[in-house]
Amino acid sequence: MNMIQRPRRLRISSGMRDLVRETELSPRDFVYPIFVVPGEHIKEEIPSMPGCYHYSVDQVAALAREIAALGIPAVEVFGLPEYKDEIGSSAWDMTSPVQRAITAIKDAVPELVVVGDVCLCQYTSHGHCGELHDHYVDNDATLPHLVKTAISQARAGADIVAPSDMMDGRVAAIRAGLDAEGFVNTSIMSYAVKYASGYYGPFRDAVDSTPSFGDRRQYQMDPANAREALKEAALDVQEGADIIMVKPALVYLDIVRQVYEATDRPIAVYNVSGEYAMVKAAAANGWIDEQRIVLETLTSMKRAGAKIIITYHAMDAAAWLTA
Numbered sequence: 001m002n003m004i005q006r007p008r009r010l011r012i013s014s015g016m017r018d019l020v021r022e023t024e025l026s027p028r029d030f031v032y033p034i035f036v037v038p039g040e041h042i043k044e045e046i047p048s049m050p051g052c053y054h055y056s057v058d059q060v061a062a063l064a065r066e067i068a069a070l071g072i073p074a075v076e077v078f079g080l081p082e083y084k085d086e087i088g089s090s091a092w093d094m095t096s097p098v099q100r101a102i103t104a105i106k107d108a109v110p111e112l113v114v115v116g117d118v119c120l121c122q123y124t125s126h127g128h129c130g131e132l133h134d135h136y137v138d139n140d141a142t143l144p145h146l147v148k149t150a151i152s153q154a155r156a157g158a159d160i161v162a163p164s165d166m167m168d169g170r171v172a173a174i175r176a177g178l179d180a181e182g183f184v185n186t187s188i189m190s191y192a193v194k195y196a197s198g199y200y201g202p203f204r205d206a207v208d209s210t211p212s213f214g215d216r217r218q219y220q221m222d223p224a225n226a227r228e229a230l231k232e233a234a235l236d237v238q239e240g241a242d243i244i245m246v247k248p249a250l251v252y253l254d255i256v257r258q259v260y261e262a263t264d265r266p267i268a269v270y271n272v273s274g275e276y277a278m279v280k281a282a283a284a285n286g287w288i289d290e291q292r293i294v295l296e297t298l299t300s301m302k303r304a305g306a307k308i309i310i311t312y313h314a315m316d317a318a319a320w321l322t323a
């Protein structure tokens with residue numbers, strides 16, 4: 001009697017492997033982040049993020065068409081403002097690059113879903129994510145600024161606003177603010193579970209948002225904590241978040257799976273700049289096969305439970321998947 005079990009039977013041909021594959025990665029899973037800057041005719045590569053660029057607003061319509069043509073359904077807009085101050089008031093200025101870019105993208109490709117990143121650190125002179133009182137980010141004083149920012153992005157045309165600041169109570173405040181202005185169909189994708197991570201380094205260069213003192217550990221989460229992630233996710237669901245995000249992605253896939261199992265909301269992950277930069281650096285050295293590593297990495301995020309993957313690899317990966 002042959003007692004050997006033979007799982008290899010289902011791997012014998014590419015047809016068999018296609019038939020039994022459990023996770024299918026698609027361009028439809030991706031959100032491509034876009035960085036907009038003041039000025040005109042600008043497309044400048046970000047040194048620590050090869051293949052990613054700063055764009056002036058006049059460039060984003062063409063970029064949006066290119067992204068949509070690849071089958072990617074959404075973009076998230078980040079930006080550098082014209083001016084910074086203590087409270088980050090350029091974050092809700094309708095003439096700032098982010099608001100103008102959102103409008104330009106929706107005008108060019110109305111079906112492309114546009115996500116606005118709601119935070120103040122790119123807009124404050126001190127680089128923290130809220131209003132400061134004696135070197136302490138004042139939670140409740142910050143909320144009205146976040147609400148104004150979210151409303152301004154909805155007014156510009158954003159389909160989704162995505163608060164990334166980790167202030168308590170901001171999802172409820174933003175929901176109430178949007179509803180009061182008539183934006184009942186603007187979704188909230190909450191950065192519900194955002195860790196104080198070393199993997200954000202290249203992004204901070206990209207948006208010039210490194211805090212002028214201290215760090216963000218008083219509001220972003222301790223990388224050692226998992227149960228706290230479930231608390232944060234549950235609170236944001238209660239407050240009205242439509243989509244729950246875990247950030248960063250790769251070294252928190254255990255958290256992605258736990259949050260996926262604990263909530264009925266779609267899960268998003270942010271495949272952050274440090275994760276991207278490591279792959280690009282190793283690929284540039286010829287140490288890894290970039291295409292293979294990227295697709296395997298993005299598949300791992302989907303397998304863990306994410307439906308939405310915000311990634312700088314989106315355009316390359318979409319092209320590879322449809323080649």
Ligand SMILES: [Zn+2]
Pocket residue numbers: 119120121122128129164165
């Ligand atoms: Zn921030």
